[in-house]
Amino acid sequence: MTSQPSSKVDTVALFVTCLVDLFRPSIGFAAVKLLEDAGCQVVVPPGQTCCGQPAYNSGDRESAMAIAQGTILALEAHPAIVVPSGSCAGMLKRHYPELLADDMNWGPRARSLADRVFELTQYLAARGLRxxxxxxxxxxxxxxxxxxxxxxxxxxxxxxxxxxxxxxxxxxxxxxxxxxxxxxxxxxxxxxxxxxxxxxxxxxxxxxxxxxxxxxxxxxxxxxxxxxxxxxxxxxxxxxxxxAGMTAQPAIGESGTGDSRMGDSGVGGK
Amino acid sequence: MTVLHDSNAFKANAATALHDASLQEALAIAREHSIPTRARAIERLPEFERLRNSGRDLKNHVIAHLDQYLLQFEQSVVARGGHVHWCPDAGSARARVLEICRSVDARTVTKGKSMIGEEIGINAFLEANGIEPIETDLGEYIIQLRRETPSHIIGPALHVTQAQVEETFRKSHDGLDPARNLDDPAALMAEARAHLREGFLKADVGITGANFLIADEGASVIVTNEGNGDLTQTLPRIHIVLASIEKVVPDMHDAMTLLRLLPRSGTGQELAVYVTFSAGPRRAADLDGPGEYHVILLDNGRSAYLGTEFEEMLRCIRCGACLDHCPVYHSVGGHAYGWVYSGPIGSLLNPALNGIENAKPLPHASTLCGRCESVCPMRIPIPKMLRHWREREFAGAIAPMPERRLIRLWAFFARRPWLYRLAARLAARGLHLLARGQGRLKSAPFAAGWTRHRDLPAPQGRTFQEQWRARS
The missing domain is CATH 3.40.50.11810 (Rossmann fold)
Incomplete structure (x- = not known):
């Protein structure tokens, strides 16, 4: 079922996930660096928000479907979608097709997207990144x-x-x-x-x-x-x-070395 | 421990369970034993995964032709001189059992382990009608003495420590020599056997459950490890089988397929110590056996789920593997679920059989980690169906209103990328500032549930999307 990432695919879309976006952008930048090291050109489609799991797992199927459609719309133009989270990748890969299975328009689009979704380490290992x-x-x-x-x-x-x-x-x-x-x-x-x-x-x-x-x-x-x-x-x-060797940032839940200026992450501008 | 019959009180039940030291000791022992034991059994059978497919396909076939196989089962039982009683609900099942018991003026009934017996509350009903039920399965016997309900589908007394069993026997068994050594399982077993022997001999009726019903043979099957089931069903004048409708399989070959899956998944055994087939009453040439053979066929709401998104739960063969591998069950045990069934399968069955309004928290009492599905011999997609219950709760306004509003509000933002990005920027900044450079928060607005037991790591300050835009 899982398709292998083609070595010819050079452009990958990063689905950054809502938690990384909000809590720890440095993970996103580490993912970008690793993907670039693996020879990819990384794009971050601006239409992405959250994969919709909070609604889906709370039983709000209607909202989950709407969010899924928005995410598909944002990502489907890209040959590969890489996600630095197994949980959000699983949502896109396993649950979108099930959620939209009965929809004549969105069902096939969800299945097509699912074939191109990879968890970050899975993608990097398959591309043979050193x-x-x-x-x-x-x-x-x-x-x-x-x-x-x-x-x-x-x-x-x-x-x-x-x-x-x-x-x-x-x-x-x-x-x-x-x-x-x-x-x-x-x-x-x-x-x-x-x-x-x-x-x-x-x-x-x-x-x-x-x-x-x-x-x-x-x-x-x-x-x-x-x-x-x-x-x-x-x-x-x-x-x-x-x-990515990007461990200058304080670890999760830890304070910096005295310099806590907002957004001064030192990784965003490189 | 008091007997709890309220699934809606799951949260309070769970809190009690988490602070019950002896329960936690018992759960830890069970967890450390059951997971590696099953793993070793599976490892020894290379075709296990294929066997799971066969089991799943077999049960799907049966469910699709349930009417046909149940009618065939009835015909076969009648042809052997037995009786089948179709019971739509618990009340009718209890009434038929009582009728049969009264037909021989029964005063004592021995019982093998039966979850259907628990489901219809047969013991309390018989007692109220002047008939003494005696549980003969060791685990069931222990909890009967303690006036408790089973906390596990196949290990009813899983919540009881060995020391508590000894204490229970010393309290309940009149004439037990205080000097008698009861500090190992074998001694406890011997003590229980000695006590039960008299019950076996005086019982007028024996009631067992059924792991499977075989349609073309008109036979019921029980899988046990103590041999109590055999004595229960052969010694008394009447044998009553309590079974739910989804237990039927077409033939012996199919029963064998499931018999290869059940003990490995349940106890990690290749085969249980006893697998007993009962088909009809004693014939003229038989050396022993009951004079009458009755099967109570219970629906109790199951057929309402045929053809629905919950149909696959009817594949369950009650092995208990999902309980054994569930981190929530490991934490709180079976009684917290508030009704007969517990663990992941209980969170599907209790709402189904008892009404979702009577089991509202259960579908939510799961991280959807999926370990249950990964060990289920019938490949029941439990997380998917827990989610279906959540959907019914959400759609039927059974879920709490504030929670529904919060999800809808969040979804409103998640469906509008520009608005979402703005809100995320504000949240990232706000929480970052609240942390005052500590990297984490001890408490935060709307996060009491999170910060009760853990800190909340603080956002780094600016969202990824914000920084990414600045970079490009």
């Missing part, structure tokens, strides 16, 4: 449920991480268990979500890692929030930041 980065750390990688089960992404991020110099990867136990984020779940059932996050954090700590990586910002915000509340010194980053 990683040129150095990050001294003992890392552990958290598989997001959507990456694992909707996008079948398991080896790609690990293959790429293994190329980072001075970085070692320690697998945690229970890699297939959810971190407790689940979109609106974590605010609807905060106590249950916390119990799940606690078990995940216990597994992370048991590895002795000082760096937690994942490919989904939702999980990362959840786990960073949990780790930081507990005073943990484990740094939390999106895998793209490490692969």
């Amino acid at each position: 990683i040129d980065a150095q990050v001294a750390a003992r890392a552990t990688y958290h598989d997001s449920c959507s990456s694992l089960r909707e996008m079948q992404v398991k080896e790609a991020p690990r293959d790429l991480i293994s190329q980072v110099r001075e970085l070692s990867l320690a697998e945690m136990a229970e890699t297939e268990a959810c971190c407790g984020f689940g979109g609106t779940f974590c605010v609807k059932f905060p106590d249950v979500s916390d119990a799940m996050a606690q078990r995940k954090v216990d597994c992370i700590r048991a590895t002795g890692a000082d760096l937690l990586l994942a490919g989904d910002l939702g999980c990362l915000l959840n786990l960073a929030g949990k780790l930081k509340r507990a005073g943990s010194t484990i740094a939390v980053r999106h895998v793209a930041e490490v692969l």
Whole structure:
């Protein structure tokens, strides 16, 4: 089912995702750098907002369909769509076709788009990108449920991480268990979500890692929030930041080195 | 622990469960045991994934021809001298069971494990009518003594620790020598057996469930590990089988397909210790068996879901694998779900059989992580159907109004890119400023649910789209 990215495809559209756009643009810029390193020309279609999961998973099918149509309209002209999130990629790839299946116009367009949607590490690994980065750390990688089960992404991020110099990867136990984020779940059932996050954090700590990586910002915000509340010194980053060697930004949930001027990210203008 | 019968109280039930230390101990033991045990069983059967496809296709075929196979089953049972009772709801099922019991002036009934028995509340009903039901499955026996309901489809006493079992036996078993050593499972089992023996011998009627009904043989099948089911159905004068309509399969070959999937998925066994086929009453040449064989065929709302977006849930063979792999179930256990079924499948079945208005939180009590679907032997797309329940709640205005308004408001922005970008810029700046350079927030407006247990990492300040435009 999953089509392979063609090495001839040079233009890729980045679907940046609402969380990256709002919380951590540096992940977007890391993704751009990696895609450019892989020989792609990156465009960011301006019509994109959110993939629509909050509506879809709350049962608001009507809004989800409208948002899906808007997203398809924004992205469909491009030969490949790359998403730095398994969850949003899964929405575009697996759920849009189901959501719009009965629509004579949008159904085929959703299926056509779905064939060209890739999770970031999946796309980079398939294009054979050689990683040129150095990050001294003992890392552990958290598989997001959507990456694992909707996008079948398991080896790609690990293959790429293994190329980072001075970085070692320690697998945690229970890699297939959810971190407790689940979109609106974590605010609807905060106590249950916390119990799940606690078990995940216990597994992370048991590895002795000082760096937690994942490919989904939702999980990362959840786990960073949990780790930081507990005073943990484990740094939390999106895998793209490490692969791109762009670790000058403070890790997720951490303060800068005294310079907290808004937007002074130092990565946007390069 | 009190018996909870309110799925709408899931949140409060969950909070209680999260603070119940012995429950948490029991859940941890179960979690650490069940996941690797199933994984090893699957590993030993290379064709397991293909077998799942066969199971799924078989059940889809049965569901598409359910009327035909149920009628065939009835004919076959009658031809063997048995009786089939079509029961549209729990009340009619209870009434038929009581009628049958009264026909022999039954005073004692032994019972094998049956989720349908739980669904129709047969024990309380029999007791109220002066008939003593005795659970003979060890787990069911334990919770009967404790006046509790099952917390797991196949491990009803999963929530009870070994120490609590000992405590329960010491309290309930008259004449139990206080010096007797009961600190290992085998000793507890022996103690229960000794107590149950008398029940087996005095029972007038034996009631079992059914894992499958075989249409062309007119037979019912039970899969057990203790042998109690066999004694329950062969010793008394009457055997009553409690089964729901979707349990039927065409023939023995199909039953075998499901028998290869069920124990591996449920307990990680290649085969259960006992797989017992019952077909009709005792014949002249038989050495033993019941004088009468009755099958209660329960619908209880199931047929209403044929042809709907929920039809696939009728494929369920009640193995419990989705419970065993569910992070929410791992956190709160089965009783929090408030009714007979728990875990992911319970969040589908309870609304279906009990009414969505009586189980509003259940479809939401999931991160949609999909691990349930990945282990389901019948490949039931549980997350997809949980979402369908959410859609029905949203469309039927069963979902809370503030939540519906909030989603609609958010969608209003998400459907208008220019407005969305503006709002995102404001939110990114606002939250960034609120964090005062700390990189995270201890609390934030509208984020109490988030910040109760965790900090909220702060936005970096300017949105990606804003910076990208500045760059190009």
